[in-house]
Amino acid sequence: MHKFNIIRKQFLLATSIVLSIAYSASAQTDTTVYHLTIDQETVNKAGKDVTGMTINGNIPGPTLTFSEGDYAVIYVENKMDVETSVHWHGLLLPNFYDGVPYLTTPPIRPGETLKYEYPLIQSGTYWYHSHTMLQEQSGVYGSIVIHPKEQTLDYDHEQVLVISDWTNQKPMNVLRNLKRGNEWYGIKKGTSTPLSMVIARGGFGAQLNF
Incomplete structure (x- = not known):
């Protein structure tokens, strides 16, 4: 019994230390939250009404802006009648949130919302897109901007340019x-x-x- 009490005290001490470190880290980190909704809508990108896949009602989806060191929390809601996914291209993050369905991350089924969360340990310009079938070509993509901790360049205005193809064909x-x-x-x-x-x-x- 004496040995058990020692082990229990050591476990509680270790747990309290871990929680203290986690709380301290979260207290010093800004959390940036985004809500993305993927849906099927009628769009006209090349002179003809066709069915596309939008993010928050647009193609491409919104630019997600962060700062290096932020903690990203992104809710992705699927309003379509087919499953979907979001891959955060080029980001260093926990494997579970990489966004490749059936390989690293569960697919987002119709009517479901998946919460992605990860620390941002890099800076730069990246993009996100669906990794399900050919949904990227139908409109499920957008840009990511992560500002560095220390600004190294002077500029008057920042503009994100997304270049993509579009076809009215399936x-x-x-x-x-x-x-x-x-x-x-x-x-x-x-x-x-x-x-x-x-x-x-x-x-x-x-x-x-x-």
Whole structure:
């Protein structure tokens, strides 16, 4: 019994030390909270109404701004009828919150909200995006800015520029055409090799064999 009491006291002491350290760290760290809602909506990015996937009603999603040393808490709500995910591209974080479904992080099922939380131990410009099927191509992506602890550059204004592709076609159909190895998109753009040149160079058989 005496030995048990000693072990119990040591355990309680160790626990109190850990909690004190954790409390001290959290007290010195700013927590930045974001709420992201992923939904399916009608969008018009290229002259035609099509179904896209939005984050907080927009494509791309909002820029998430932090400072190095912050503690990030991000709630991601899935309002779609299919599961989704968010991967924080380039960030050093606990593996569970990496956001690759069925590999590191559970998928976010329809109607569910997943809470991501992790310390920010770096600075720079990054991005986040879905790692589920081709949802990134449908609009589930956005930018991340983490300001360094100490400013090293002087500037008048900061502007985040997100460059992305958009197609009114379903992303799965685009992938299917690309995998076929044909010149469908070259024909549509008028940049494909003329059939007469293909025949002259003896490549007509290769065009048929795919």
